[in-house]
Amino acid sequence: MKKLKIFTRIIIAVCALAMVPSNFVSVWQIQLEAPQYPEGMKMEIWSHKIAGDIDKINNLNHYIGMAQIKEENFPEFKIMPWMIWGFVLLGLATAIVGRRFMLWIFTSVLVASGAWGIYDFWKWEYEYGHNLNPHAAIKLPGMSYQPPLFGWKQLLNFLAGSFPDIGGWLIIAPAVVVVALLMYEMFRKK
Amino acid sequence: MKNVSIKNLMLLVAGFFAAGFFSSCKPPKVDSALSGDAAKKVYVAPGKKDELYLFTSGGFSGQVGVYGLPSGRLLKQVPVFSQDAETGYGYSEETKPMLMTSHGYTPWDDSHHPQLSRTDGQDDGRWLFINANNTPRIARMDLGIFKTTEIIELPNCGGNHASPFTTQNTEYVVGASRFSVPYDKDGDAAIADYKDKFKGTISYIKVDPQTGNMKLNFQLLVPGVDYDLSRAGKGVSHGWNFFSCYNSEKAHTLLEVNASQRDKDFIMAVNWKKAEEYLAQGKGMKWAANYAHNVMDEKTHTATSTMEKEVTVMDVKDLPGVCYFIPCPKSPHGCDVDPTGEYICASGKLAAVIPVYSFSKMLKAIEAKNFDGDFDGVPVIKYEAALDGEVEKPGLGPLHTEFDNEGHGYTSFFVSSEIVKWDVKTKQILDRVPTYYSIGHLCVPMGDNIHPYGKYVIALNKITKDRYLPTGPELAQSAQLYSIDGAKMQLLLDFPTIGEPHYAQACPAELITKHEVKFFKLDSNNHKYVTKNEKEAKVVRNGNDVHVYMTAIRSHFTPDNIEGVKVGDNVYFHVTNLEQDWDVPHGFAVKGANNSELLVLPGETSTLKWTPDHSGVFPMYCTDFCSALHQEMQGYVRVSPAGTNTALKFSTGE
Numbered sequence: 001m002k003k004l005k006i007f008t009r010i011i012i013a014v015c016a017l018a019m020v021p022s023n024f025v026s027v028w029q030i031q032l033e034a035p036q037y038p039e040g041m042k043m044e045i046w047s048h049k050i051a052g053d054i055d056k057i058n059n060l061n062h063y064i065g066m067a068q069i070k071e072e073n074f075p076e077f078k079i080m081p082w083m084i085w086g087f088v089l090l091g092l093a094t095a096i097v098g099r100r101f102m103l104w105i106f107t108s109v110l111v112a113s114g115a116w117g118i119y120d121f122w123k124w125e126y127e128y129g130h131n132l133n134p135h136a137a138i139k140l141p142g143m144s145y146q147p148p149l150f151g152w153k154q155l156l157n158f159l160a161g162s163f164p165d166i167g168g169w170l171i172i173a174p175a176v177v178v179v180a181l182l183m184y185e186m187f188r189k190k
Numbered sequence: 191m192k193n194v195s196i197k198n199l200m201l202l203v204a205g206f207f208a209a210g211f212f213s214s215c216k217p218p219k220v221d222s223a224l225s226g227d228a229a230k231k232v233y234v235a236p237g238k239k240d241e242l243y244l245f246t247s248g249g250f251s252g253q254v255g256v257y258g259l260p261s262g263r264l265l266k267q268v269p270v271f272s273q274d275a276e277t278g279y280g281y282s283e284e285t286k287p288m289l290m291t292s293h294g295y296t297p298w299d300d301s302h303h304p305q306l307s308r309t310d311g312q313d314d315g316r317w318l319f320i321n322a323n324n325t326p327r328i329a330r331m332d333l334g335i336f337k338t339t340e341i342i343e344l345p346n347c348g349g350n351h352a353s354p355f356t357t358q359n360t361e362y363v364v365g366a367s368r369f370s371v372p373y374d375k376d377g378d379a380a381i382a383d384y385k386d387k388f389k390g391t392i393s394y395i396k397v398d399p400q401t402g403n404m405k406l407n408f409q410l411l412v413p414g415v416d417y418d419l420s421r422a423g424k425g426v427s428h429g430w431n432f433f434s435c436y437n438s439e440k441a442h443t444l445l446e447v448n449a450s451q452r453d454k455d456f457i458m459a460v461n462w463k464k465a466e467e468y469l470a471q472g473k474g475m476k477w478a479a480n481y482a483h484n485v486m487d488e489k490t491h492t493a494t495s496t497m498e499k500e501v502t503v504m505d506v507k508d509l510p511g512v513c514y515f516i517p518c519p520k521s522p523h524g525c526d527v528d529p530t531g532e533y534i535c536a537s538g539k540l541a542a543v544i545p546v547y548s549f550s551k552m553l554k555a556i557e558a559k560n561f562d563g564d565f566d567g568v569p570v571i572k573y574e575a576a577l578d579g580e581v582e583k584p585g586l587g588p589l590h591t592e593f594d595n596e597g598h599g600y601t602s603f604f605v606s607s608e609i610v611k612w613d614v615k616t617k618q619i620l621d622r623v624p625t626y627y628s629i630g631h632l633c634v635p636m637g638d639n640i641h642p643y644g645k646y647v648i649a650l651n652k653i654t655k656d657r658y659l660p661t662g663p664e665l666a667q668s669a670q671l672y673s674i675d676g677a678k679m680q681l682l683l684d685f686p687t688i689g690e691p692h693y694a695q696a697c698p699a700e701l702i703t704k705h706e707v708k709f710f711k712l713d714s715n716n717h718k719y720v721t722k723n724e725k726e727a728k729v730v731r732n733g734n735d736v737h738v739y740m741t742a743i744r745s746h747f748t749p750d751n752i753e754g755v756k757v758g759d760n761v762y763f764h765v766t767n768l769e770q771d772w773d774v775p776h777g778f779a780v781k782g783a784n785n786s787e788l789l790v791l792p793g794e795t796s797t798l799k800w801t802p803d804h805s806g807v808f809p810m811y812c813t814d815f816c817s818a819l820h821q822e823m824q825g826y827v828r829v830s831p832a833g834t835n836t837a838l839k840f841s842t843g844e
Binding site for chain 2: 036039137151156157
């Protein structure tokens with residue numbers, strides 16, 4: 001039943017609170033650029049919705065037979081806001097209780113959620129990139145259109161980029177700090 | 191483990207993120223910066239003239255744009271298929287017949303492919319032909335006067351897209367139907383019966399080598415697919431035409447999906463010399479028809495519209511040796527013949543390669559009957575048997591190819607928005623350059639001739655986005671000029687165009703200027719209502735029709751005071767421009783006219799019909815600034831109420 005240092009508890013509380021805005025801004029972004037779209041297009045994934053140029057993107061995707069990207073197809077949007085609120089509450093609870101096992105739980109939840117998030121995102125990208133309408137106008141042998149998990153990738157004439165958005169950074173950065181704090185608490189001499 | 195410091199851990203985490211970012215670096219964009227000498231290459235100093243004429247299709251404006259190259263300066267818009275209030279084309283009594291069709295007066299169309307007339311496979315600068323896609327027609331512009339002088343309607347045609355594409359000596363211009371339709375007795379068939387009842391046609395319009403006059407010599411009835419683009423054979427392949435065909439699925443709805451299903455559509459090769467032989471043997475069927483043939487008479491300055499009543503039709507199924515299909519990957523658009531006439535290069539707009547066919551291999555395959563069955567009774571040559579080679583991984587969305595004089599092809603790519611230069615013999619890609627944005631056709635000066643002029647390639651773009659100052663939701667249409675005389679293609683200039691520039695042709699200026707007409711000779715003016723001098727000016731009443739025989743010369747009209755016109759009269763102002771000098775047109779406008787002005791060229795007579803709807807004194811004036819006293823070039827028409835007996839009177843200077 002090791003107690004956490006007081007400054008650890010304060011930083012944990014700050015980290016937990018830092019995650020609050022993630023429920024009100026875009027968490028992840030997919031950017032698309034093409035020669036004839038110099039202005040680019042952006043799809044935003046919020047905790048509870050999809051936003052950005054989604055209609056334009058869907059309209060273009062129909063040429064290659066990609067399924068329409070629709071909010072109602074993703075049960076995640078019902079869960080993710082609660083998850084973020086859960087992080088916040090769990091973080092605050094950790095700060096209040098001030099015990100190391102709570103930090104363990106908090107860190108584990110964050111890491112596990114992160115891993116699930118990456119897997120789930122990849123799974124959807126795979127699904128949309130491969131499950132193509134066989135009657136599509138543009139069919140290139142062997143071509144799939146799975147966007148990158150992270151970074152840039154050329155898909156036909158489009159350069160697709162996948163990156164955390166502001167809300168994503170507001171989860172990732174605190175999570176990294178929380179992991180670091182756990183390490184610190186584990187290995188500190190006194 | 192205990193002595194692992196936080197610092198180290200932090201560094202580890204930071205390193206992980208840095209690695210992530212590093213691996214996700216954005217690929218650099220192709221550099222679009224102009225090199226220093228581009229401006230010099232397109233600068234034509236004030237007073238100097240351009241090297242080339244460029245004729246662009248006006249697309250949905252229905253007209254033709256004339257530009258100078260390399261400056262990209264707009265010189266003129268020539269009205270062809272659409273009314274033009276600026277010149278009175280389609281409004282004046284003389285030009286209204288030019289826009290007559292079997293559907294009556296048809297004041298708009300969609301013009302796509304300008305084609306210069308040629309002799310021995312070289313542009314001769316005499317005429318420019320262009321197709322109307324919507325209400326199928328082909329127009330001929332006289333390049334001495336830059337006016338549309340003839341329009342022929344195509345009967346039995348759904349939409350005239352693969353057109354006009356002149357043969358090597360302008361023996362023919364062709365028109366192949368983009369939309370197949372049924373030709374049952376009254377053309378009334380269920381759309382769902384497309385596969386059985388709908389057919390395409392190819393019209394062969396013979397061009398008189400002296401006058402340029404067009405005559406529909408015969409039509410070929412061909413399978414019911416969509417015919418998209420075409421080129422005539424030349425050199426070794428003279429005597430043949432090649433057409434690209436899509437929708438070999440024979441879809442009649444949602445073509446964007448349903449016509450994109452088969453891996454291969456077709457290039458259709460037509461031996462028109464052989465077809466002519468069959469025609470001479472009397473193989474043709476005489477079909478009743480109704481199509482307009484409109485001709486502008488250069489002496490009377492008046493167009494006549496004649497309804498032709500018959501056309502000779504031959505079904506290619508009954509003409510062995512005339513028509514063959516060659517499989518071609520996915521929905522081909524361009525179908526282009528290289529300068530030697532040996533290579534035919536097709537651009538499947540959804541395909542991943544550019545197939546290049548060999549004409550001699552095609553002939554061998556025909557001789558050896560190396561067929562893969564038939565399509566609607568037309569033999570299908572085996573793909574490999576006619577193929578010379580494929581350009582591998584050229585880009586996305588290949589559309590159209592033209593050639594230079596050194597064995598290179600230049601292909602436009604709509605989706606990847608670029609021009610790709612490749613070697614016709616080796617099929618190797620040599621260079622690529624981006625276009626801004628989404629190029630459709632391209633044009634190498636004389637790029638479809640036996641000896642191309644080369645030097646430039648013009649990109650005819652579909653999208654401009656951020657290239658110009660914005661002009662609301664409808665942005666500038668645009669073309670771009672690239673030099674191709676070095677090893678690397680180089681962007682020189684963007685210039686806006688009128689309407690969508692589907693296709694364009696360019697040729698050295700002297701080919702055109704040698705035919706230049708500076709004015710019409712008044713002595714040769716045989717217009718029915720010509721007034722050759724001011725003494726002959728008069729006003730004649732004939733029932734409700736009032737004919738004004740009027741002259742215009744700097745800086746007055748004769749007569750310029752007219753009385754005795756009544757409300758409800760049809761007043762015809764027959765204005766003859768008496769000037770016999772270069773660059774002195776006169777305009778004519780009268781208040782309340784429900785049509786347009788007249789722009790009367792020196793030595794020409796034009797007629798404006800005016801039906802005054804209320805009494806009063808109506809000013810009329812010259813609209814084209816003609817002289818220092820242009821502003822004084824004006825007059826009055828007194829219109830009295832119907833039933834009054836104001837005497838007919840006319841005068842100038844009294």
